[in-house]
Amino acid sequence: MAAAAFPPLGLLFAMLIVMGGPARAQSLTSDLFNPEKASRTASKQSPLRKLDQATGDSAPAADDDPPPAPPAPSRLGAIPRYGAPAASGAAATGYDSLGRRRPGAKGVANGTAKGAPNGAARAGAVVPLTNNTTLPPLRQGPLPSTPPKLAPPPSTAAHGAPVPPALAGIVPGQPPRRRLPLDTDPFGATGIYYGSFLSKAAVELSGGYDTNPARTLPARGSAFYMISPELLIASNWERHSLVADLRGSYTGYGTTTPFDISASTGAPVTLDRPDFTGKINGRIDVSRDSRINSELRLRIATDNPGSPNIQAGLARYPVYATAGATLGVDHDFNRFNVALSATYDHTSYQWSKFADGSTYSNDDRDYTQYGGIGRVSYDWQPGLKPFVEVEADTRIHDLQFDRYGYQRNSNGGYVKGGSTFELTRLITGEAAMGWTTRSYVDNRLSSISGLLTSGSLIWTVTPLTTARFIATSSIDESPLPGVAGVQTRDFTFQVDHAFRRWLIGTAKFGYGTSDYRGLGRFDNRYTASLDLVYKLNRTFQIKGQVRHDWLDTTAVNSSTEATIVMLGVRVQQ
Template sequence: MTLRALLPCLALVACHETSAQAQTLTPDLFRPTRGDFVSPQDLPLRKTASSNSVGGDNAGGVDINGNSTDDSGLRGEDTPAPSRIGQIPTYGLPAANGASDSGFDSLNRTRKKPQLYPGQAKPKAPVGPGSSPPTPPPVNAAGYLRLSIAPSESANKTPLPPAMAGTVPGQPPRKRLKVDDDPFGAVGDYAGSFLIESAVEVSAGYDTNPGRTNVPKGLPFWVVAPEFVAVSDWDRHALVADLRGSFTGYGNSLPPTIDGAVSSAPTDVSRPNFIGHVDGRLDVTENTYLTAQARLLVSTDNPGSPNVQAGLLRYPIYTSFGGTFGIDQNFNRLNVAVGGTVDRTVYQDSALTDGTTSSNDDRNFNQYGGVGRVSYEVTPALKPFVEAEGDTRVHDLEFDRNGYDRDSSGGYAKVGTSFEFTRLLTGEISIGYAARNYVDPRLNQLSGLLTAASLTWTATPLTTAKFYSTTSIDETTLPGTSGVLTRLYTFEVDHDFRRWLTAIGKFTYGTMDYQGDGRTDQVYTIEGDVVYKMTRNLWIKGTLRRDILDSNIVGAGSASTVAMLGVRLQN
């Protein structure tokens, strides 16, 4: 039983011994072309043993031609080649390097080079097959390893934080900042959702004829002019507030008589000026908007005007305030805007040099009216329009100081267009006709040609030319005179010698037609300004201006020269 149990084990041992004797051990061969070690059994196309060799299979010797026949590393003719099925091929050669990062990848996606921001270092290529050998560490003259970089090589090379360099994994791409076209302009501050810009100009100078009288008398003066602008930053609706004012004060007072003649100017020629408006827009739908404006004007009669009374202590101040409420509707390229207006003008009582006062209630009036405008967008750069306005003026007193009933009704109609030609010439220009009829039959109709323009021409990146034109119908107190038809034309050129140094030249021409009285005045103003922008918040400004009033009435003309130097603080 024991012998019978051991027979299978002895058979297995015998078979193992026979297989071990029949197996030939062949040393591994090195393939220098591949760069790794491969066993001869893994070479499917190696030479087989030749039958004409001397010495038999796997025996070293020479053939009939005298060549060595040591084929110890060759596979026999009858031995099959090893199968490649299920095996993962290996390649000893490195992958091709230097491939372009443009074109398309294996998924047909466009390859784009990464955009580098200013100051960001170009990322190094990852280490892999085909990479150049690493640069050996720097050593000094003695052969020792240098652990630091010389100061001369690292000067002015401050590394950027990873968040700014864009090297943080998963960081969203940074947007490039818009180029600042005005590096010395006001930046402003945000208060909630409003961008607020504020400024104040403080100036001082000398005026050779502040009263604009025929006999000049000069005085020094100072000016304080604050500004405030607030603009909403909303996705829908809008609100804008623009408030600007000034006060001109004179150090001394003018005498009541100049060279023996009675002066028509007040003894105190100081005067304020303020103009402001708040505009709002309510977006009802994508094409329908409700609009509103509240406005305020505080000023005095212009020096040299015939409305100025004789013997005044100071100029009487008048205040004009009101609003416009309307609707704006778009019909594709057609736009229709209509609105109603309400305004009131109130004059302060006049203070006289003898200590008494004179009422100006006859100059107070209310104005009610409406305005409409239809425009069509031919192209985004050309938008012609037609505009018409009508109003009625009702005074507080039926008759003025000279016994005239100055209640009236009037309006205007004009056609024009707004345009934008390649950003070089932009603006709006129009022409029309204005007229006003008075209740008193002794006052003739006041009418005339109406011109309005606001053009900006960018001649060069450093030079800009502007043209302004306005026409208005103003009230007057002269007996027998219906009103004043005033037209003003202004041409201005701005040139930047440097970004921080700007020169401004301005010329203004105007006509004032007192219809019914026969008086006609012409005004000329030549002005030159130099602005030195020290920082965004501090400017220095110098002004030299010449004002001329030429009238067909003897003794009504005047001339004045103004020199002024000041600073502007803005934020």
């Protein structure tokens, strides 16, 4: 039985003897205790692997596996993309609703030859997860060290209450809502709407010091206060227009003039005085080419301090009021425009009150003026509209003879030519020159005539700097004996600069002349001022001003100077 169990051993020894080789022990290798599953190909650690004859390293096998593809990039930190882009499933030949031309499928696309299976990718290339070429490429390489970007938060109005259809203007049959005009002044008054009218109100409270409020010699300074209300009302109609502009002020002084100085210099005892200018302009659009224009106006003021028209020994300045109206029509004949209007103005003075308690009538200074104005203009080109204007008027005084026995009724008028223009929005306004004349019923009063200049120009030098020029001319009345009237011309140049949107600086220079015909007196008036406005918000502003006035006259001992310093607050709505 033992002989039957051991024959294989005997056969083994017989074979070793026949081979005739010496017996050797098994060498130790790194995979001796690392058994692997049997495979038809030898691994790189197998002792049965092939070796390179020159170097002794493992020889590459023809059937070795290709290097593994790098891992897919991580999507951590990438901004999520929601929705499917247009033509995301159209491959290379499908329909694209955006009308974009898709590349042809010739040659190699995305690393794979045309018609090749998905597994036949180019060695070392990353196989795309989709065949959509519009998707952005995936991030390659290591992850960035910066924190991932988060998706933007949703809008605060995403879940808000819906806007009513009437407010949004989407109700069927509802007329379109008119857009409000753009507000270019971030610190301007917002105003209040009363129906179709926009109202803007303001008041300024100022205080300061005037070195010569009466404009007399010798100069006597005084502190003062000023209250200046304003009201602007404008319609917001599609047709027609109505605008009311009302501005006033009251100046009060802390000191009075002694009686003896008032009697010798002409300065009133009380220097307080009011000032008001109001206009209401209306326009009725009769048709596309015809309009009816109207204006109501009111002026309340006193004679200027230092004027020779002021009587000596007054208790206060007498106040005068000028109320007037204008009614006219204008019509467009293609590019020609013809405008005709009639004017009416009445001026009335208070009685003079003297420091000794007596009074004196100023009825001889009251008069009514009737006039008519004709204007023809031609729209030559956009931004340039030349015109010719003619005016004629007559002045009738309430009393035929004044306090000195002169008849002051007169007839006058003017002719001027100029143009309104708008040059590239940089220079806008109107400028004109002409000739004015006035003749009097009394032969003892000489006629007055001379050059007339008028204009109002605005030059936008830069978006932060604006220059303005204003010129006016007039022939005014005078109660002085032998004086027919006063021919007055005034020129003002002003520059506004915005250092910031809330800090506005203004420099102003003015020059004027007054020619008293028949008296031999000629006045030169100069004024220079610096203003600074600090806008806190749309409601409150702080204003400061420094001004100096000169009066250079041919009258003996009548030239004066004055310096005014003022600081105030403006409240507007």
